[in-house]
Amino acid sequence: MAQPPTVLVVGAGVVGLAVAALLARGRCADRLRVLVLDARPLPRWRAEDFDPRVYALSRASQQLLEQVGVWQRVALARAAPYRRMRVWEGSDAFAPSSIDFDSADIGEPDLGTIVEDSLLRTALGEALAAAPQAHLQVGAEIESVTAHEREVVVELRSGGSVRGTVLLAADGSDSAVRRLVDLPVTGHRYEQTAIVTHIASSASHQDTAWQRFLPGGPLALLPLADGRCSIVWSLPTAEAERLLAASDAEFLGELNAASAGAIGELTACSKRVGFPLQALHALRYTAPRVALLGDAAHTVHPLAGQGMNLGLLDAAAIAAVIEDALLAGEDVGDLKVLRRYERDRKGDNLAMLAVFDGLNRLFGLPASVAPLRSLGLRAVEATRPVKRLLMEKALGLTAGRTNRLRWSRAESQA
Numbered sequence: 001m002a003q004p005p006t007v008l009v010v011g012a013g014v015v016g017l018a019v020a021a022l023l024a025r026g027r028c029a030d031r032l033r034v035l036v037l038d039a040r041p042l043p044r045w046r047a048e049d050f051d052p053r054v055y056a057l058s059r060a061s062q063q064l065l066e067q068v069g070v071w072q073r074v075a076l077a078r079a080a081p082y083r084r085m086r087v088w089e090g091s092d093a094f095a096p097s098s099i100d101f102d103s104a105d106i107g108e109p110d111l112g113t114i115v116e117d118s119l120l121r122t123a124l125g126e127a128l129a130a131a132p133q134a135h136l137q138v139g140a141e142i143e144s145v146t147a148h149e150r151e152v153v154v155e156l157r158s159g160g161s162v163r164g165t166v167l168l169a170a171d172g173s174d175s176a177v178r179r180l181v182d183l184p185v186t187g188h189r190y191e192q193t194a195i196v197t198h199i200a201s202s203a204s205h206q207d208t209a210w211q212r213f214l215p216g217g218p219l220a221l222l223p224l225a226d227g228r229c230s231i232v233w234s235l236p237t238a239e240a241e242r243l244l245a246a247s248d249a250e251f252l253g254e255l256n257a258a259s260a261g262a263i264g265e266l267t268a269c270s271k272r273v274g275f276p277l278q279a280l281h282a283l284r285y286t287a288p289r290v291a292l293l294g295d296a297a298h299t300v301h302p303l304a305g306q307g308m309n310l311g312l313l314d315a316a317a318i319a320a321v322i323e324d325a326l327l328a329g330e331d332v333g334d335l336k337v338l339r340r341y342e343r344d345r346k347g348d349n350l351a352m353l354a355v356f357d358g359l360n361r362l363f364g365l366p367a368s369v370a371p372l373r374s375l376g377l378r379a380v381e382a383t384r385p386v387k388r389l390l391m392e393k394a395l396g397l398t399a400g401r402t403n404r405l406r407w408s409r410a411e412s413q414a
């Protein structure tokens with residue numbers, strides 16, 4: 001009997017694990033095998049540790065995680081829904097030119113949920129372990145990728161090789177697969193580094209995500225379940241390096257000035273971690289038997305907290321394309337099949353990248369254009385349909401494919 005096709009996934013970050021779980025628990029689960037490879041072991045989430053790396057997940061991302069049966073585990077363990085978002089530029093978070101996004105205005109219970117990376121990966125890893133046709137191999141750093149007429153062969157640095165029908169590369173912004181199969185990229189370094197840490201404050205975060213645009217880069221304060229906030233502070237790299245090396249007291253002094261008292265005095269911080277920032281977009285997402293997804297295909301500025309959400313939309317789109325092709329009896333590694341995924345996602349990803357890049361540039365412009373920016377912010381605040389559209393976009397409620405995917409699944413299960 002012919003072997004079922006094998007989907008190789010390189011990268012056990014959230015995006016790689018999510019696409020593997022979608023396929024291994026989806027409508028074609030009994031028609032394929034999934035092998036996930038990662039150079040490093042999966043983290044193990046523990047309630048007593050707080051992972052500095054958190055994501056603001058959109059509704060579309062939440063729905064995807066519900067679909068693979070991990071959302072409940074995540075929500076019960078530790079997740080922080082946020083109901084409002086306040087965006088401002090000057091020293092007053094409540095100035096008329098600040099924008100207040102409220103989930104009640106679009107009839108939604110929240111605008112998203114803050115979740116730790118290690119919790120998501122632990123839950124997705126458990127979901128995969130429970131799927132008999134899925135397997136995770138760690139310590140598997142890839143050395144070469146060769147596409148043949150009917151299969152793709154991956155050689156591992158540790159020796160040995162694995163074979164598959166198609167390879168999904170979710171190996172992050174510095175993707176080795178992308179380099180090995182020679183898929184070109186465009187982009188630039190921001191000369192900015194984001195400092196990430198958790199902070200305690202004297203006033204409540206009010207289940208609100210706060211974002212102040214500063215000349216050096218945006219500062220975001222994301223509400224956590226234990227009353228603290230996770231901060232993502234993008235700064236010119238030299239300044240970020242200085243603050244990463246500073247004492248807690250020095251760092252908190254400057255952070256207090258930057259947050260302008262929006263949630264009272266910031267009194268303590270945990271370990272600080274720096275992430276150098278870049279914008280990157282692959283000119284092509286696909287090559288014979290290979291598709292890029294997540295940060296391997298596009299890396300965006302964290303100012304809107306959308307990188308992971310875009311990656312999860314990629315995961316949903318490629319899983320749907322592979323399943324449709326399997327049901328139609330097609331070769332799932334065929335370039336013409338993989339291009340359907342590329343057509344579905346590339347335009348949307350590129351548009352989002354351009355918006356985040358543009359916003360970062362706009363707020364980095366000198367103080368002389370501040371009155372114009374303030375006028376723009378006031379206009380958004382005063383125009384309900386624009387605010388509504390922005391909120392729906394951020395929640396992923398206007399993303400076509402995931403919703404179409406849900407419909408086609410519901411129909412096929414009926």
Ligand SMILES: Cc1cc2nc3c(=O)[nH]c(=O)nc-3n(C[C@H](O)[C@H](O)[C@H](O)COP(=O)(O)OP(=O)(O)OC[C@H]3O[C@@H](n4cnc5c(N)ncnc54)[C@H](O)[C@@H]3O)c2cc1C
Binds near residue numbers: 015054293296305
């Ligand atoms: C400061 C900051 C804050 C952010 N906040 C948000 C947010 O609030 N919301 C949001 O949506 N997004 C956010 N993002 C973006 C988000 O972090 C990324 O988009 C997301 O992590 C990409 O996930 P991924 O699975 O594609 O890649 P990664 O998370 O980078 O995972 C890649 C995986 O591939 C493995 N790997 C790499 N190379 C190899 C190899 N050669 N062989 C085998 N395995 C390999 C790695 O070990 C890793 O496990 C933020 C980013 C930054 C920098």
